[in-house]
Amino acid sequence: QKEVEQNSGPLSVPEGAIASLNCTYSDRVSQSFFWYRQYSGKSPELIMSIYSNGDKEDGRFTAQLNKASQYVSLLIRDSQPSDSATYLCAVNDSNYQLIWGAGTKLIIKP
Amino acid sequence: GAVVSQHPSRVICKSGTSVKIECRSLDFQATTMFWYRQFPKQSLMLMATSNEGSKATYEQGVEKDKFLINHASLTLSTLTVTSAHPEDSSFYICSASHTGINQPQHFGDGTRLSIL
Numbered sequence: 371q372k373e374v375e376q377n378s379g380p381l382s383v384p385e386g387a388i389a390s391l392n393c394t395y396s397d398r399v400s401q402s403f404f405w406y407r408q409y410s411g412k413s414p415e416l417i418m419s420i421y422s423n424g425d426k427e428d429g430r431f432t433a434q435l436n437k438a439s440q441y442v443s444l445l446i447r448d449s450q451p452s453d454s455a456t457y458l459c460a461v462n463d464s465n466y467q468l469i470w471g472a473g474t475k476l477i478i479k480p
Numbered sequence: 481g482a483v484v485s486q487h488p489s490r491v492i493c494k495s496g497t498s499v500k501i502e503c504r505s506l507d508f509q510a511t512t513m514f515w516y517r518q519f520p521k522q523s524l525m526l527m528a529t530s531n532e533g534s535k536a537t538y539e540q541g542v543e544k545d546k547f548l549i550n551h552a553s554l555t556l557s558t559l560t561v562t563s564a565h566p567e568d569s570s571f572y573i574c575s576a577s578h579t580g581i582n583q584p585q586h587f588g589d590g591t592r593l594s595i596l
Contacts, residue, residue: 413588414587416585460585467529468514
């Protein structure tokens with residue numbers, strides 16, 4: 371069974387620090403990887419997509435992909451209280467269906 | 481951009497009513513749209529994948545006669561919850577993706593359905 375695993379948290383990070391969110395996946399042939407942010411009571415919002423090994427930076431966000439380890443992470447620099455949300459990792463499987471992680475709840479403490 | 485509009489945002493109705501939810505891709509054509517359901521403090525649950533011009537593919541355990549999906553054009557998919565009951569109360573969210581492999585899904589704002 372294809373799986374995407376995330377620590378459910380909550381992960382508590384002080385304001386201004388780096389928040390590190392991790393995700394592992396089981397399908398070795400996966401080619402595309404996405405991070406979504408979901409505020410309570412709202413729908414998910416795409417933050418980052420990454421397709422090749424290494425780092426991809428967009429503002430305060432950096433996605434990191436290691437296909438050999440089947441591991442993808444999201445770093446949030448200079449964390450703000452407004453970053454408090456649930457972060458969902460999603461991975462395309464060999465049929466191009468998105469497999470979703472259960473999400474990590476992030477709390478940024480002022 | 482990739483804007484997905486979902487309507488209505490909230491529905492409150494009596495048990496036995498059928499409810500129709502619309503999902504539109506506003507600035508792109510979406511060959512495939514997806515319908516999700518999310519209960520409070522739980523994960524997204526994919527209900528069905530909607531392909532333009534063909535029948536939807538339903539996930540295991542989702543009743544296709546209960547949740548009718550129509551994807552009549554490249555910009556519009558509808559979900560009809562037929563004869564809704566209180567246990568159907570949930571947050572329903574649609575998403576759409578551009579044509580092509582490895583495309584992310586873009587979500588509508590969701591519909592909060594409350595059946596009394």
